Amino acid sequence: MKDILIFIPDTLEKDSIGFLEGFSNFSKSNLTFYITNNRLVNAPPKSIGYCSEYTPVQSSFDEQHDVEWIHLNNKTGVITVHGLKDECDVRNKIHNISYDYNAFKNLDLICFKHQNYGEHFELLAKKVQDHHVSKQKSAGQPYLKIIIQVLLQLILNLLLMFIDIFLNLYMKLGSMLHYSATAVHLYTNAVTFKWVLKKIKQERRVTPCVGNAIVSKLADFICGLALLYFVLQYETEFIQFVENTTEIIIQALEKLLNFLMGSPVGLKLNYSFNKTLGSFFLYHISLWRAFLQATSPLLKFGLHLLIIPGALGLSFQAALVSDLVAFSTFHVYCIYVYAARLYGVQIRGLISLWRLFIGRKYNPLRERVDSHQYTHHQLFIGTLGFTVLLFLLPTTFLYYAVFTVFRVALISLDGILVRLRYILQCLPLYVSTLWLINSPSVKGAIKLNVQERKSSVTPTVYATLQTLSLWQSIIHSVPNTLVNIPSISWSLIFRSVIIGLLL
Known part of the structure; x- marks a missing residue:
């Protein structure tokens, strides 16, 4: 085993006692622990360790064979790894990486995954996003909000059904209609609208790419009405x-x-x-x-x-x-x-x-x-x-x-x-506005700062997300349904x- 990497949220509740929620991954002779929740929980289904002052004597982790787990001392901040087969010089192999939890939670994966930063940060961003979405779904919601969501899902399904009927009709008449620029443009807009509805239905939020498609269509509609009035x-x-x-x-x-x-x-x-x-x-x-x-x-x-x-x-x-x-x-x-x-x-x-x-x-x-x-x-x-x-x-x-x-x-x-x-x-009206206000949705450039080790509490590396350039943000906001x-x-x-x- 070469190194042990531990990704820790910068807002982790270290003062309390509880389980650390996340997952572990072993690749390229490196063991990596990802803590995907900044709160300590009682008994999560996916726990990779425990946070307390003293190491538990009888832990549920010991009952599982060949499973490594970590312990975070909430007083000193020292992290120890248990369950390793070879514990020789394990302290010198541990690297703590603290990451900006709120930025990773709110970033847009469409912008981030195009950056070549290795598998660790890409996997971490995806798991934090999945955990955030599942956490919202499992949280209790008011009865009125549930009814509104059901109605919205019904409307989305009806719109998708009508769009599919139109697209099937166009495919049957495609040999005649592909000579008309208006017919081809109508088909492209229908495909883009279908993509927008599917994205909203799946992610239940407006990503920069989806928001930019909606705002650009609204601007196109307003300009068209003005010209038509003239x-x-x-x-x-x-x-x-x-x-x-x-x-x-x-x-x-x-x-x-x-x-x-x-x-x-x-x-x-x-x-x-x-x-x-x-x-x-x-x-x-x-x-x-x-x-x-x-x-x-x-x-x-x-x-x-x-x-x-x-x-x-x-x-x-x-x-x-x-x-x-x-x-x-x-x-x-x-x-x-x-x-x-x-x-x-x-x-x-x-x-x-x-x-x-x-x-x-x-x-x-x-x-x-x-x-x-x-x-x-x-x-x-x-x-x-x-x-x-x-x-x-x-x-x-x-x-x-x-x-x-x-x-x-x-x-x-x-x-x-x-x-x-x-x-x-x-x-690019919507994504340019997000870029101007420095929104987390258009962040994706990783910056690593090596911090001085004044004490064992301080992590060695701090990972933050920086805003992408305006041109990169615009490129990533183009829907993949548009033909180049x-x-x-x-x-x-x-x-x-x-x-x-x-x-």
Whole structure:
């Protein structure tokens, strides 16, 4: 046996007589005693020792074979360990560690368990928390408080049942609804709300993570109501602004296509191919304008239908804006897809035909490029095809480059709205307030102070909890139900743009 560690609450009642409640653990050749209650009890089911002036002669601990127990002298503070098989130099192996009991009792384990302080303090924090919760449950409660708790449990169970029904319905329709930002956002909020209710039901308290989720949702709801009130106050102007903006965008696209169908910046393009592409895209935009004009009378009716989901918060309104932008710019996406497909086919054709000039050919069976001997007919047809694709490439690239810029701009706007929704769902208002008032709930950094041994009563080490940094507190307050924002791979985007893959 290497060492014996004894964790003692700093508020332990050493002046009275009674049993020490806690548990012991033997790991890595170290015997550790954890005292998890700062009060002495008469006969606890989990006792690891006794506190009195004299060591009990006939103790219940002696009746248990191969069980170590400790004795705390309430006069001198000396701790002795009994029941050891090898008691050689045991006094030199005992290390007393006094810890801040109130801080460990009130801390949030979600913040603490992410810190790498070893198994002793993590296990101690968990057991003190479990003991505190079980102590509250076993304590006698007034009849009215019991009725309130039963009603709250009933309400929580009903809410969880409705959320499960909604989530099951969404999973059945997930293949259709995952294209809508509003539907995905509603699903994420339902999962987060379910997680909050389960945490409250299990722990019967509001942890910093749960409290931050609730407060951030309330702030999101208030901001959403304020924006919705502003929109309804200027409803006519808002509808007129949307219609005018849509018409301006369509006219700008038509002018751009007419400009590209001519001789833009003096480029020498294929006239017939350029005319065909421009006319096709112009016809597509004309169809979309007719569709928008036919559905414009329904814009006001649709605005009133969106009041209910819009009142759920600013994050829902951001999701609605994302869907409306995707719907109103669908014609731009279609033109981009046409241009990207055509450009991608030409690029892959040129790459494949270029191997013809160097006597190489792609082998799909071995997935590699091998040498190949071409015939004169194959060389003639390949050269002809390479020439046609090469001279048509500038015209295709012109349309592809223009609408790729539009596509990247729309993706950037959608990324901004996604990040706005994520920030609103985990806005660190509650946890920042706890951090400012130095609440024990955001403590988790262990600090050990070695004290001078003036007497045997004074412990050798005193463990206190310090407040985490604000950034660590914010990170630990983010619910694990939220999907992290995917990182942007600029190299993948650049490669996709070069070879004509869809973004």
